[in-house]
Amino acid sequence: MLSNPFGFRSSFREMERMRRDMNRALNRLDRGPRFGSVAGYPAMNVWTNDDGAIVTAELPGVDPETLEISVHNDTLTLGGERLPSELGEGEAYHRRERSYGQFRRAFQLPFQIAADKVEASYDRGVLQIAVPRAEADKPRTIQVRAS
Amino acid sequence: MAAKEIEVQEAEKQELVEADAERTRNRSAFVPRVDIYETDEAINVMADMPGVSADSVDITLEQGVLTINGYVDEDQPEGYDKVYSEYRVGDYTRRFTVSHQIAQDEIDATVKDGVLYLHLPKVQPTSRRISVSVA
Numbered sequence: 001m002l003s004n005p006f007g008f009r010s011s012f013r014e015m016e017r018m019r020r021d022m023n024r025a026l027n028r029l030d031r032g033p034r035f036g037s038v039a040g041y042p043a044m045n046v047w048t049n050d051d052g053a054i055v056t057a058e059l060p061g062v063d064p065e066t067l068e069i070s071v072h073n074d075t076l077t078l079g080g081e082r083l084p085s086e087l088g089e090g091e092a093y094h095r096r097e098r099s100y101g102q103f104r105r106a107f108q109l110p111f112q113i114a115a116d117k118v119e120a121s122y123d124r125g126v127l128q129i130a131v132p133r134a135e136a137d138k139p140r141t142i143q144v145r146a147s
Numbered sequence: 148m149a150a151k152e153i154e155v156q157e158a159e160k161q162e163l164v165e166a167d168a169e170r171t172r173n174r175s176a177f178v179p180r181v182d183i184y185e186t187d188e189a190i191n192v193m194a195d196m197p198g199v200s201a202d203s204v205d206i207t208l209e210q211g212v213l214t215i216n217g218y219v220d221e222d223q224p225e226g227y228d229k230v231y232s233e234y235r236v237g238d239y240t241r242r243f244t245v246s247h248q249i250a251q252d253e254i255d256a257t258v259k260d261g262v263l264y265l266h267l268p269k270v271q272p273t274s275r276r277i278s279v280s281v282a
Contacts, residue, residue: 012230012231015230015231019231041154043233043234044231044234045229045232045233046230047227048230049227049228053227058197058234058261059261060195060260060261060262061262062260082153085182085184090187091185091186093182093183093184095181095182095183097180098181098182098193099153101151101153102151102152103152103153124197124200125195125198125199125260125261126198126222
């Protein structure tokens with residue numbers, strides 16, 4: 001596992017490789033590196049800048065108290081459950097398209113995560129997790145001494 | 148027995164194919180997944196529209212056609228670049244023909260956590276006892 005001290009723009013490919021490895025480890029079907037293909041439920045987007053990342057996922061109709069978000073080193077794990085609606089007597093479905101069940105996804109980021117500064121918010125069915133980079137992992141400029 | 152796990156393909160959003168009239172807003176539109184179930188007294192619709200709030204939903208019922216429109220704000224966080232994307236953000240739209248007569252004034256719509264809950268009460272056949280008066 002390489003750490004990339006040169007910033008994020010060149011690490012997209014590495015993130016792709018890490019995502020595939022992690023998903024393989026979790027025993028999921030790996031669908032290859034097409035941009036835009038979904039690797040698991042829920043679909044996630046990742047935004048980055050020099051100080052960290054923001055991970056967003058569309059998770060409508062979930063009680064945020066039941067979500068399990070954990071971080072370890074450079075890996076963010078999201079798990080939870082979408083509950084099915086219960087039908088009473090004499091009620092019949094016309095359509096049933098919404099998914100329900102348990103889900104768990106792990107995402108490996110190209111930096112060590114500052115675990116105590118991770119913040120997650122849930123608004124209108126969209127989960128947003130702010131994942132700051134660990135201080136020790138931030139790139140440091142090195143002065144060159146002229147002799 | 149293991150609990151049911153959500154399949155990968157259930158995470159994908161279905162994009163709307165513009166058949167005849169295009170949308171005026173220049174954004175992608177998606178078809179929201181819905182659950183529709185019927186009870187004796189109503190038809191209930193639950194539509195997954197993450198990013199939508201109560202004041203950004205348009206619902207019309209006209210001549211037996213129910214149209215649902217949900218509008219979503221841009222989700223770009225300030226000062227960040229998108230490096231990995233599995234889903235796109237866009238508006239939602241879907242139309243249904245409703246076979247039953249619906250009591251329009253009693254339609255109830257709520258939005259919670261990006262899910263639209265639509266309660267369409269059916270018009271109940273009224274039975275009135277007609278009293279006969281002696282002429």
